[in-house]
Every structure is written in C-alpha cells, then in structure tokens.
Amino acid sequence: MKNLAIFIDFKGVELSSYSNSLLVFADEFFGSDVNYHLFSTNSPSQASIPNLKGSIKAYQINAKHSLYAAPVELAGFGNIIAEQKIDEIWLSKSNTSDSIGSFISSSLEFQIVPNIKQIAKQGDHYVIQKSIFSGKAIANLEVKTSQFVGIFPKGFGSDSGSNIAVKSINFESLDLESNNSYTIEKMETHDGMIPLPEAAIVVGAGRGMKDPGNWGIIEELANALRAATACSKPVSDINWRPHHEHVGQTGIKIAPKLYIACGISGAIQHLAGVNGSGKIVVINTDPEAPFFKHADYGIVGDLFDVVPRLTKIIKEM
Numbered sequence: 001m002k003n004l005a006i007f008i009d010f011k012g013v014e015l016s017s018y019s020n021s022l023l024v025f026a027d028e029f030f031g032s033d034v035n036y037h038l039f040s041t042n043s044p045s046q047a048s049i050p051n052l053k054g055s056i057k058a059y060q061i062n063a064k065h066s067l068y069a070a071p072v073e074l075a076g077f078g079n080i081i082a083e084q085k086i087d088e089i090w091l092s093k094s095n096t097s098d099s100i101g102s103f104i105s106s107s108l109e110f111q112i113v114p115n116i117k118q119i120a121k122q123g124d125h126y127v128i129q130k131s132i133f134s135g136k137a138i139a140n141l142e143v144k145t146s147q148f149v150g151i152f153p154k155g156f157g158s159d160s161g162s163n164i165a166v167k168s169i170n171f172e173s174l175d176l177e178s179n180n181s182y183t184i185e186k187m188e189t190h191d192g193m194i195p196l197p198e199a200a201i202v203v204g205a206g207r208g209m210k211d212p213g214n215w216g217i218i219e220e221l222a223n224a225l226r227a228a229t230a231c232s233k234p235v236s237d238i239n240w241r242p243h244h245e246h247v248g249q250t251g252i253k254i255a256p257k258l259y260i261a262c263g264i265s266g267a268i269q270h271l272a273g274v275n276g277s278g279k280i281v282v283i284n285t286d287p288e289a290p291f292f293k294h295a296d297y298g299i300v301g302d303l304f305d306v307v308p309r310l311t312k313i314i315k316e317m
Contacts, residue, residue, distance in 0.1 A: 025157025199228035208263020266291025
C-alpha cells in the first residue's frame with residue numbers, strides 16, 4: 001500500500017481549484033491502493049474535499065513562518081515525512097513547493113521531478129513527460145515509484161472531472177517549532193480576480209492594443225469567458241498593465257486549456273510562457289506574425305473589430 005503525501009491549499013474554507021484537480025487525478029490514478037496524507041498550511045479545522053477511494057489523514061501545519069522561508073520548519077516537515085514512511089509527495093507549483101521539494105530531495109534522497117505534463121504507471125516505474133528549456137522542449141523520464149517528489153503545474157488534472165462526490169474531513173493540528181527570530185508583519189492578496197496560474201482560460205493582449213485605455217474590450221471578453229487577463233512584457237514594462245499579468249520567459253508561465261492572444265506578435269520570450277496551453281487562438285492584423293506558426297487557430301483581422309464581435313457571440317450563447 002502506497003503512502004502518498006499531497007500538499008493542498010484553501011481559499012477561505014473552500015479547497016482551491018488546482019488542489020481539487022490534483023486530488024481528483026490522484027484518485028483516478030491510484031484507485032483504493034493508497035493511503036493519503038494531506039498537508040495544508042491554510043486549511044480550516046474541517047473541510048470538504050473529493051471523496052477519495054483510499055484512506056485519508058489530514059494535517060493542518062502550524063508554522064510561525066512560511067515553509068519556503070524557514071529552514072528549521074522545513075526540517076521539521078522532513079522529519080514528519082520520514083516518520084510517516086511517505087513513499088512520494090505530490091505538490092502544485094509554488095514557492096513553497098519548490099522549497100519543500102528541494103529540501104526533501106536533498107535531505108531524504110527523494111528524486112524530484114518538476115514541470116510534470118503527463119505521468120503514467122509502468123510496472124514499478126513512472127513514465128513522465130516534463131517540460132524543459134522554459135517549455136521549449138519535452139523530456140521523457142522513467143523514475144521509481146518510491147522516494148519520489150512530483151511538482152505539477154497548477155490546474156494539472158483539471159480534465160479528470162468536476163462532478164466527483166465530496167466528503168468532510170477533520171484536520172489534525174501539526175505544530176512545527178522554529179527558532180527563527182523574524183516575523184511576517186503583513187501579507188497582501190489580490191481578491192476578486194482569477195489568478196493566472198490557476199485559470200483554465202486566459203485572454204492576453206500586447207502592444208497591438210495601442211493605448212491602455214483600450215483594455216476594456218479585453219476585460220469584457222475575459223469576463224464573458226470567466227477567464228483571467230494577461231499581457232506581454234513590453235506592455236507591463238510601460239505600465240499599461242500590472243506586472244503580475246506579465247506572461248513570458250521572465251514573467252509567469254501558464255498552462256490554461258485555452259489562451260487567446262490579441263495583438264501579440266509572438267516573440268520567443270512570450271511563447272516560453274504560454275506554450276503549455278491546451279489550445280492557442282491568435283488574433284492579429286499581420287498574417288506573417290510569428291505567433292500564427294504556434295497557434296491552433298488564427299484570425300487575421302483587426303482586434304478592435306474581432307474581439308467585441310467574439311464577446312457578443314459568447315454572451316448570446
């Protein structure tokens with residue numbers, strides 16, 4: 001029987017969409033042949049999660065500091081992994097997952113595999129596809145199914161189904177001691193918007209918008225699709241849009257089901273941030289724009305004509 005640890009996140013009292021997707025995928029991947037050890041740093045004492053077939057133990061980690069910033073607390077978490085005889089750990093991509101994964105890999109000699117795009121079982125090994133070189137290429141790996149840390153993009157497994165039954169579980173309090181002397185005085189979050197790494201649909205725009213005042217048509221399309229908005233680096237550099245919307249090699253890397261690029265030429269730096277998308281739709285007046293070579297669907301036309309018409313059609317559906 002496999003002992004699997006999965007790190008999950010909550011938004012208030014609700015399980016995050018990407019944690020829900022990962023749990024649903026794990027349920028289909030392992031069936032009942034697994035003991036789940038669920039860890040969270042922000043769970044309520046009781047919460048609803050997918051009704052997994054395997055046995056479940058859930059832990060609310062109480063740490064004085066964020067795990068990615070506290071080596072002593074990371075060591076405490078590593079001790080728990082060893083004591084519980086955990087075979088492998090699954091995490092969604094974040095600053096915390098990078099720190100936990102690298103610490104467990106180095107201290108307990110677990111093999112770490114980030115940027116997982118596909119995973120399948122083959123005997124006592126996993127066959128894994130992972131992105132490399134900023135998403136420009138795919139590597140195929142075989143790794144052991146024990147002492148393994150897998151880091152998945154947020155939203156991985158979202159096609160596994162959303163109608164699975166839920167169950168209520170209690171989280172056991174788990175204190176991690178720390179001798180760090182610093183404190184975190186303030187944490188700010190962006191509310192009322194869909195975070196880019198979690199979005200199933202993203203509408204992006206570039207300098208083809210001509211002026212920041214024209215962004216209303218992009219936001220209207222995004223609202224109609226329940227999508228997040230993104231921008232190219234030149235747009236964020238000139239402060240047309242906030243930097244947390246910058247998608248690309250030096251910005252956020254995303255992997256939505258659908259990415260709609262409006263007025264973006266398709267420089268290699270931008271492609272590195274979006275080439276994990278399921279489908280890419282490009283809207284551009286220039287039929288020679290490089291982005292068309294990487295698009296699943298392309299519309300040669302004026303975005304100021306195409307985007308409002310597209311929004312109108314979606315709203316009427």
